[in-house]
Amino acid sequence: MHNEYLPKKAAIEKIVEESGDTKTFTLRLKDKSDGLLRYKPGQFLMVSLPGYGEAPFTFASCPRKDGRLEISVRRVGSLTEALHKLKEKDIIGVRGPYGNWFPSDKIKGKDILFIAGGCGIAPLRSLIQYVLKNRKNYGKVEVIYGCRAPKDIFYKDEIEAWEQSKNSNVHLTVDEPDETWGGACGVVCILLPKINVNPKKSMVFLCGPSVMIKFAIRDIVKLGFKEQNIYASLERYMKCGIGKCGHCYVKGKYVCTDGPNFSYTEMKELGIES
Ligand SMILES: Cc1cc2nc3c(=O)[nH]c(=O)nc-3n(C[C@H](O)[C@H](O)[C@H](O)COP(=O)(O)OP(=O)(O)OC[C@H]3O[C@@H](n4cnc5c(N)ncnc54)[C@H](O)[C@@H]3O)c2cc1C
Numbered sequence: 001m002h003n004e005y006l007p008k009k010a011a012i013e014k015i016v017e018e019s020g021d022t023k024t025f026t027l028r029l030k031d032k033s034d035g036l037l038r039y040k041p042g043q044f045l046m047v048s049l050p051g052y053g054e055a056p057f058t059f060a061s062c063p064r065k066d067g068r069l070e071i072s073v074r075r076v077g078s079l080t081e082a083l084h085k086l087k088e089k090d091i092i093g094v095r096g097p098y099g100n101w102f103p104s105d106k107i108k109g110k111d112i113l114f115i116a117g118g119c120g121i122a123p124l125r126s127l128i129q130y131v132l133k134n135r136k137n138y139g140k141v142e143v144i145y146g147c148r149a150p151k152d153i154f155y156k157d158e159i160e161a162w163e164q165s166k167n168s169n170v171h172l173t174v175d176e177p178d179e180t181w182g183g184a185c186g187v188v189c190i191l192l193p194k195i196n197v198n199p200k201k202s203m204v205f206l207c208g209p210s211v212m213i214k215f216a217i218r219d220i221v222k223l224g225f226k227e228q229n230i231y232a233s234l235e236r237y238m239k240c241g242i243g244k245c246g247h248c249y250v251k252g253k254y255v256c257t258d259g260p261n262f263s264y265t266e267m268k269e270l271g272i273e274s
């Protein structure tokens with residue numbers, strides 16, 4: 001009998017240290033045609049390790065055909081601590097894909113503004129990679145990414161490649177600059193005057209701490225971006241990931257199945273202004 005809670009095995013193929021508390025794991029599934037690999041940017045998977053439990057993690061890479069996927073894991077508690085101790089070739093459990101995805105059809109032909117804070121760059125990276133891979137289908141791409149300090153910036157080499165991509169700009173800011181830093185200092189909103197997209201025909205995707213989402217949405221709405229074109233990826237406590245346990249329930253919606261991505265219009269209806 002099919003058991004939807006039963007994880008599949010995935011081998012850790014590569015581990016990259018992104019910052020002091022975050023590592024990116026490249027996972028490989030045995031079967032390249034596995035349904036889990038047919039995910040869309042914005043979705044998540046459940047990752048488990050016997051003896052340490054299970055938790056949701058967003059797909060941090062765009063879907064590809066080679067049987068691999070990436071997740072970026074911040075060390076915050078027992079499961080993530082145990083994941084950080086693993087080595088290449090170790091095996092973990094995975095199930096999914098779950099949740100809704102960023103509306104990739106609605107964004108065709110539009111300019112796109114991405115706003116990420118800290119770890120929030122992970123789900124956006126999946127969509128950024130997707131958009132840059134299918135470049136001709138989209139307009140200008142602007143990425144605003146804020147971190148605590150320069151050492152906390154993830155995907156450094158890749159960010160340089162994003163900047164080289166046609167019609168794309170990346171704007172970085174940190175709260176605590178060090179002697180190597182020549183860029184902007186402060187919250188992500190200070191970079192909004194630098195972006196070069198038409199608010200009326202643009203989509204915005206945000207992910208990061210709730211306070212960042214709240215203030216960034218306030219400022220972009222003032223700039224004329226349409227509420228229904230602003231999407232935020234939200235984190236809520238989850239257990240099952242499939243709409244059964246009720247842990248993530250908010251005003252008639254399950255964040256695990258109706259979300260985790262909501263337009264600002266939907267967020268207001270749910271009373272989650274972040
Ligand atoms: C849809 C979704 C996608 C996610 N994607 C990622 C990702 O890509 N990378 C990543 O590092 N983390 C992600 N998370 C968060 C991740 O699931 C938690 O950090 C994980 O459950 C921690 O497990 P743990 O056993 O290590 O920590 P625990 O011991 O369970 O918790 C440690 C601390 O983290 C807090 N915490 C745990 N889960 C959450 C949560 N969902 N929201 C807010 N605080 C929480 C706890 O209150 C506690 O203070 C995601 C969460 C959701 C809901």
Ligand code: FES
Pocket residue numbers: 237238239240241242243244245246247248249254255256257
């Ligand atoms: S996590 Fe169980 S219902 Fe959403």
